[in-house]
Amino acid sequence: MEASRLFAARGFHGTSTRDIAAAVGIRQPTLYSHFPSKHAILAALLDADLRPALARVRAALDLDGSPAARLHALLVADVSAILSLPYDVRGFYNDEVLELLELDEQARLREELHDLTTRLIGLGVESGEFLAEDPSFARGAITGLTLQAVSDRGPDPSPDPAHTALRIADFVVRALLADRRRLGPVQKASAALVPAVASAAE
Amino acid sequence: MEASRLFAARGFHGTSTRDIAAAVGIRQPTLYSHFPSKHAILAALLDADLRPALARVRAALDLDGSPAARLHALLVADVSAILSLPYDVRGFYNDEVLELLELDEQARLREELHDLTTRLIGLGVESGEFLAEDPSFARGAITGLTLQAVSDRGPDPSPDPAHTALRIADFVVRALLADRRRLGPVQKASAALVPAVASAAE
């Protein structure tokens, strides 16, 4: 069912159930023997994106290591995972679709994801490893950079997600670190953490 | 007509012409005595966003000063301007709306905007002031951060756009500078350039 990447390209409202059905090779009413409604299709896609992401940030918070290294590893794992998805998460978070509809649970998941990410950044600020930047702002910056990466790659999965993921992680950590000389060690420590974070999403 | 910020909140497809008409206090068919089609409304909003942005980046390229200072000033002016708009540019660039429809001209404007921005970053890389980062990647990062800022502020104009604008500009320049000790002088030089860049958009 993941072929419903049309949501991403044209947005939730811009994609009809007939479009989706045609993309998966069935007729429109047949969709309703798999999902009770159009919203449910979006909810399933959102879940497939949010739940692994939540598992990753939880893992990053539980691991040992400096906050910068853990954030770097989380970013690498997150961006790699999102760029590998067969669909494109852009359209999911653009509209106020999340707020307006009966997607309460997905909105809650996203909020929790944001909270935990903000907390990890906050650890870095408290320890002095990061500049005294507002953790919420930094979290927003990460969201923006990640969505942009998905936009840039287009509708198909990226051939080399790890490359882009590293670039984004480096960019963010470089902007946040109080002492840039720590970038090298952070990258090194991150590389060791990435597998643990990535595998947290089953 | 700028009250059509509904496009931003619900996306182009998610907003009906009746919604727009109701928001501005007229009936739906009356819209068509102001605009020939729904696309034309979006085109007008896109123009109002893109043309000043294009004027700003041209000004930043023409000014004297180090690339970092000019990029910093451009970012401050850009983000301030976008956050001050009475509508929310988010939805404009999310869908493939730009590609799919008869918005060729707006797509061209956006491409030119990207090219010029990339060129300014490239100047910084060539001069050694910036790290040897791919200018296109940096430009994408800027786009992502800017759109995220609009998302965060919500549908209404920001009360204090300059604050957010400075934060974003600092974030980007910090991530790009080869020598972070240059951040202070860059900020200072940028402050002197901002008025010239901002006023370029008439």
Place this chain on the structure above:
DNA sequence: CATTTTTCCTATCAGTTGATAGCCTCTCGG
């Protein structure tokens, strides 16, 4: 005041939307 022009209205259109009802056709355990 008369007239012209601009702006808005009501009425209506054909096409598309998400969704439901009811029938058909495989597959497979017994």
Place this chain on the structure above:
DNA sequence: CCGAGAGGCTATCAACTGATAGGAAAAATG
């Protein structure tokens, strides 16, 4: 061989979409 059930189909629905036609009202012009 058979009955069950999962998954597909056609046909159809009411609601809504963007857009057009033609007339009324209001504002500007003389």
